[in-house]
Structure formats: C-alpha cells, structure tokens
Amino acid sequence: xxAILAVCEQRDGTLRKVSHEVVTGARRIGEVExxxxxxxxxQGADQLGRFGADKVVTLTNAAFAKYSPEGCAQAIAERAKTxxxxxxxxxxxxxxxxLAPRVAAKLGVGLVADCTxxxxxxxxxxxxxxxxxGKALLKVKVATKPAxxxxxxxxxxxxxxxxxxxxxxxxxxxxxxxxxxxxxKAAEAGALDVAEAQIVISGGRGxxxxxxxxxxxxxxxxxxxxxxVGASRAVVDAGWRAHADxxxxxxxxxxxxxxxxxxxxxxxxxxxxxxxxxxxxxxxxDKDAPIFKIADYGVVGDLFEVVPKLTEEIKKLHG
Amino acid sequence: xxxxxxxxxxxxxxxxxxxxxxxxxIDEAGVKFVLNPYDEFAVEEALQRKEKAxxxxxxxxxxxxxxxxxxxxxxxxxxxxxxxxxxxxxxxADGFVTAQALAAELKTGGWDLILFGKMAxxxxxxxxxxxxxxxxxxxxxxxxxxxxxDGTKGVAExxxxxxxxxxEFPLPAVLTVDKGLNEPRYPALKGIMAAKKKPLEVKPVQLxxxxxxxxxxxxxxxxxxxxxxxxxxxxxxELVRLLREEAKVL
Numbered sequence: 001x002x003a004i005l006a007v008c009e010q011r012d013g014t015l016r017k018v019s020h021e022v023v024t025g026a027r028r029i030g031e032v033e034x035x036x037x038x039x040x041x042x043q044g045a046d047q048l049g050r051f052g053a054d055k056v057v058t059l060t061n062a063a064f065a066k067y068s069p070e071g072c073a074q075a076i077a078e079r080a081k082t083x084x085x086x087x088x089x090x091x092x093x094x095x096x097x098x099l100a101p102r103v104a105a106k107l108g109v110g111l112v113a114d115c116t117x118x119x120x121x122x123x124x125x126x127x128x129x130x131x132x133x134g135k136a137l138l139k140v141k142v143a144t145k146p147a148x149x150x151x152x153x154x155x156x157x158x159x160x161x162x163x164x165x166x167x168x169x170x171x172x173x174x175x176x177x178x179x180x181x182x183x184x185k186a187a188e189a190g191a192l193d194v195a196e197a198q199i200v201i202s203g204g205r206g207x208x209x210x211x212x213x214x215x216x217x218x219x220x221x222x223x224x225x226x227x228x229v230g231a232s233r234a235v236v237d238a239g240w241r242a243h244a245d246x247x248x249x250x251x252x253x254x255x256x257x258x259x260x261x262x263x264x265x266x267x268x269x270x271x272x273x274x275x276x277x278x279x280x281x282x283x284x285x286d287k288d289a290p291i292f293k294i295a296d297y298g299v300v301g302d303l304f305e306v307v308p309k310l311t312e313e314i315k316k317l318h319g
Numbered sequence: 320x321x322x323x324x325x326x327x328x329x330x331x332x333x334x335x336x337x338x339x340x341x342x343x344x345i346d347e348a349g350v351k352f353v354l355n356p357y358d359e360f361a362v363e364e365a366l367q368r369k370e371k372a373x374x375x376x377x378x379x380x381x382x383x384x385x386x387x388x389x390x391x392x393x394x395x396x397x398x399x400x401x402x403x404x405x406x407x408x409x410x411x412a413d414g415f416v417t418a419q420a421l422a423a424e425l426k427t428g429g430w431d432l433i434l435f436g437k438m439a440x441x442x443x444x445x446x447x448x449x450x451x452x453x454x455x456x457x458x459x460x461x462x463x464x465x466x467x468x469d470g471t472k473g474v475a476e477x478x479x480x481x482x483x484x485x486x487e488f489p490l491p492a493v494l495t496v497d498k499g500l501n502e503p504r505y506p507a508l509k510g511i512m513a514a515k516k517k518p519l520e521v522k523p524v525q526l527x528x529x530x531x532x533x534x535x536x537x538x539x540x541x542x543x544x545x546x547x548x549x550x551x552x553x554x555x556x557e558l559v560r561l562l563r564e565e566a567k568v569l
Contacts, residue, residue, distance in 0.1 A: 067484070069459070092445075094479035098461045101414070101446035105453035110413035110531045111446045126534065131443050135336040136345065137537050138442075140412055144530030178458040178489055182474075185483040193480040243464070243499040244478045249332040249440050250356050250498060258568045269332040275539060279566045281558065287547070294542050296566065297558055301551035309552040313559045317569060 002086040004029055006053065007076055008036040008045070009095050015044030018091040018196065020051045020158035025151045026089040027052035027161060029120040035079055037072040039065035049165015051158050058169045066181040067095055071174040073102035080107060085146045087125055092150040100150045109144035114152045116276070133249035133272035153196050154255045192228035194245060199223050200256045200277070202230030202247050206263020206284060206303055210240035215307045216262055222314040230254070232264045248273035263303045266291030283307065320375035322365040322432045324399065325421055325448070326358040328383045328390035329441040343533045352386065354393045357436025359503040360496045364466065365434055366398045367501060376400050382420055384408050388519060395514035396506030402519045412442070413529025418450030420524055426455055435495040437462045452493035459493040460486050464500055
C-alpha cells in the first residue's frame with residue numbers, strides 16, 4: 001500500500017485531539033503522512049509521531065487562521081495529487097464532514113464517510129460504515145484512486161506507536177476563498193459535543209419539563225468535564241433542548257465509553273444513534289421500556305431520586 | 320429567487336431494517352418511504368425565500384426510482400413549482416456518481432440557490448451537496464442551521480464542536496441544511512390537490528458503477544443481554560460498583 005495522507009485538524013493553532021484518531025486509523029492501512037492546514041506552527045503537531053505518523057506536514061497560509069473551506073480543500077487536494085497516496089483519511093468531525101467531500105470531488109472520486117473500521121487487503125481498501133443510523137453496517141470495497149475516507153470520532157482509539165514524525169512546513173498559495181468563516185461563537189464554557197465526549201448523559205420525556213434537565217447537567221458536571229448532555233428527539237422537537245444535542249437517526253450517532261439514558265423509553269431511531277456506545281446505562285421508571293433491552297445496566301425507578309444519588313456517588317469518586 | 324432543491328426518497332426513521340436476500344441492500348417489503356427529513360428543511364427554506372422575494376421558482380430535483388414520484392409529490396404539495404426525476408433503479412454507493420448526475424441536470428438552470436439536506440438518513444453519505452458545488456464551481460456552506468440573505472450576500476451559521484461557525488458566502492451558492500433551520504410546513508389539502516397537476520418531468524439516467532462497491536450489508540452486532548441492577552436510588556451504589564469493577568468505565 002502506498003502512503004496514506006492523514007488530514008489532521010487544528011483550532012486556534014492547537015491540534016485537535018481527533019487528529020490522534022485519524023493517524024491511528026490511517027496507520028491500519030499504511031505508512032502515514034499527517035497533514036494539517038494552519039496559519040503557522042501547530043501546537044501538538046510534534047506529538048503525531050507518537051501515534052504513528054512517519055511525517056508531519058504543516059501547510060501554511062494566512063487564510064488558514066480560521067477554517068477555510070475552499071482554501072484547505074485546494075491545499076489538501078493538491079497535496080493528495082502530488083504524492084501518489086493510496087488513501088486520504090479525514091475525521092468525520094464537523095470540519096472533516098465539510099472538507100472531505102470537497103477534496104474527494106476535486107480528486108474526482110467518492111467519499112466513504114463515517115467509517116468505523118478500515119483495512120487494507122491485498123492492495124484494496126475495505127471499509128465498514130454504519131448506515132440507517134447504525135441499524136445496519138455497510139462493508140464496501142474501495143477501488144477509487146486514492147480512496148477518500150472519513151473516520152467516525154471516538155471509534156479509532158488512539159494507540160501509541162512511535163514513528164519518526166519528522167516535521168515539514170510548506171507555505172502554500174490558495175485562491176482567495178469565497179466562503180469565509182467570519183467568527184466562531186463559542187458554546188458555553190467547557191461544553192462538550194455529544195459526538196466527541198467520552199461520556200454522554202441523555203435525557204428524554206421522562207424529565208417532564210425543560211428546567212428538570214438540571215439534574216442531568218449536574219450529573220454531567222460531576223464527571224469533571226468529561227461528559228456531554230444529550231437529548232432524545234421528543235424533547236428536541238418540543239424545543240426543550242438544541243438540535244445539536246439530539247442523539248438518534250435525525251440527530252447524532254454517538255459511540256462514547258459510557259452512555260447514560262435517563263427517562264428515555266428507547267424509540268428505534270434513538271437506539272440506532274447510541275447502540276455502538278461501549279457501555280449503556282438506562283434509568284427509567286417503566287421496567288418494560290425498550291431501552292432496557294440494549295442497556296448493559298438498568299435501574300428501574302424515579303429518575304428524580306436515582307440521578308441525584310448517582311451524582312452524589314460520582315462526585316465522591318472524582319472528589 | 321430561482322431555487323433548486325435536491326431531495327431523496329428514504330425509509331422512514333422508524334423502519335426496522337431487514338437485510339435483503341442478496342445480503343447487499345435492505346429488504347424493501349413493507350418499508351414506508353418518506354421525503355428525507357433533512358430535505359424537508361431544504362424545501363421549506365426554498366419556499367420561504369421565494370415567498371419573501373415574491374418572485375421566482377422552486378424546482379425539486381430527485382435521483383431515484385419511479386416510486387420516488389410519490390416523494391416528489393410531497394415536496395410539490397408543500398409548494399414547490401415543478402420537479403425533475405432523474406430515474407434510476409439503483410442509487411450507487413459512490414456519492415460522486417450521484418453528484419455528477421445532479422450537477423449535469425443543474426448546470427444550465429441559472430439557480431440563485433441550490434439546496435440539499437445535510438445528509439440522507441439511509442446511506443449517510445453526507446457528500447453529494449458539496450460535491451455538486453465543486454462540480455459546478457459554486458461556493459458551498461454545509462450543515463446550515465441559520466441563514467440570512469441580503470441581495471447576493473449570505474451569512475450562515477453551522478454547528479461545530481463546542482461552538483457555532485459564522486460563515487459568509489456570495490450567491491449563487493450551494494447550501495446543505497440542518498434540522499432547526501425552520502419549521503417545515505405540512506402539505507395542506509389544497510396543496511396536495513394542486514401537486515397532482517404540477518409538472519413532473521421524468522428523465523431516465525444511466526449511471527456508471529463508480530469506485531465504491533458494496534460487499535455486504537449486515538445487521539449491527541447484537542449487544543449482549545444486560546441486567547437490571549435494581550430499583551430506585553438504593554440500586555445506585557451497586558450500579559457504580561459494576562461500572563467501576565465489571566465494566567471498568569469509571
């Protein structure tokens with residue numbers, strides 16, 4: 001297999017952690033050249049060697065201080081064209097989902113999006129990806145040259161596999177972008193995205209009213225900044241929570257280490273969005289709720305008694 | 320405002336997926352098909368933009384089987400003016416092939432906006448919109464959750480991890496839209512009756528296979544049977560012990 005181009009991400013000059021997953025995943029199918037678009041040096045890029053990057057290339061342009069959809073697509077596509085790479089691998093993050101199809105189109109090939117497994121067999125890349133929100137897995141053979149893949153966050157657990165990780169910085173020229181990121185409005189300080197958090201605690205209709213989400217938020221806080229708050233479609237449609245928090249087929253598909261479903265009965269479209277979580281806990285007053293069928297651990301009871309008690313216990317562990 | 324909306328016919332989100340006998344696609348028997356939920360937001364946005372401008376046209380473009388005419392009628396019933404069905408029995412796994420077919424249809428339209436849902440809830444390919452933009456040389460913003468347009472200037476907001484990206488772009492443009500952009504209308508009876516008479520042009524298309532070949536469609540791995548730890552707050556201590564000692568996640 002020829003070299004793999006692993007497209008990493010930075011924000012405000014710091015490498016995003018999802019890049020470790022991209023390099024780890026890319027390493028499965030070949031020797032890795034990590035590449036990142038930035039305005040200058042990227043803090044943390046020197047760590048990519050630890051995760052298996054043979055080489056780390058920073059493509060610099062003043063326009064890359066913020067994400068430049070068109071500039072980055074041009075720079076990555078040009079890099080991909082020159083190197084004879086077997087594959088170009090992205091994270092299926094918010095940025096990767098935007099960038100990967102642009103690059104694939106410039107290379108004249110399709111994108112294999114949101115992969116949960118990739119392998120190289122006899123020079124051919126095989127990729128597995130959830131479809132129908134995880135109700136089925138689609139395995140595909142990728143004959144495009146190069147293969148363009150994006151990897152679902154939180155699935156390719158970073159594995160240390162030290163390589164040289166030699167750094168190279170190349171100043172690139174790109175056309176002036178028509179699509180310009182003017183600003184990033186930061187979410188509430190410390191708020192994690194449900195798609196990237198290691199722990200997700202989701203609430204549903206069992207919460208009874210929007211203000212009661214505070215019991216979920218308190219539990220999330222008890223995990224000391226590792227947990228994100230999710231929501232079922234019912235409560236998002238009712239306007240209790242933002243769509244960004246929705247887990248399920250018309251929301252996000254998540255694979256955290258620990259998923260805690262609180263007051264969620266478990267409609268099929270919700271189960272589809274969280275069934276790949278490593279450990280699932282369900283708290284619901286209805287012992288026949290479908291959520292208990294896929295939960296590893298269930299507690300039947302009034303969430304307004306169970307969740308605060310759990311918060312107290314978690315605080316003890318982290319305290 | 321001349322707006323094209325690209326839509327897709329997909330299985331309803333409550334569908335229980337059954338694998339077909341070839342092991343490569345779903346068994347469609349008994350499956351209810353709907354307009355892709357994200358495309359509803361795209362259709363609604365187009366209608367609102369046209370209504371605001373009090374002029375223009377909303378055309379719906381769909382790549383799919385003959386049965387997708389029903390899906391198209393839903394969009395026409397919402398208020399779209401006309402439709403084109405690029406008819407093919409099989410939508411390829413390679414999204415670039417789909418993008419090429421749509422781009423070929425869209426290239427001569429003189430559109431101010433070309434809208435897509437941010438993804439289809441069946442194949443989760445999440446690529447056709449920005450690929451069409453590349454093929455047509457148009458600017459593109461994906462996963463738009465808020466949109467303002469003033470003349471030929473647009474400002475869109477899109478959700479990213481830990482924040483909202485505010486993006487400026489010029490028209491004409493391709494946008495893919497997210498849930499929450501608007502509140503899609505339900506087709507009224509009058510709209511449903513009118514939709515039957517609106518122009519729907521069917522164009523058969525022959526698509527190349529592309530470079531992505533389906534090997535197998537399989538059910539997701541079964542989760543092993545879980546257990547009910549207990550009832551009420553009294554079960555919490557045992558739950559925490561299991562999470563620490565058995566599952567080792569705390």
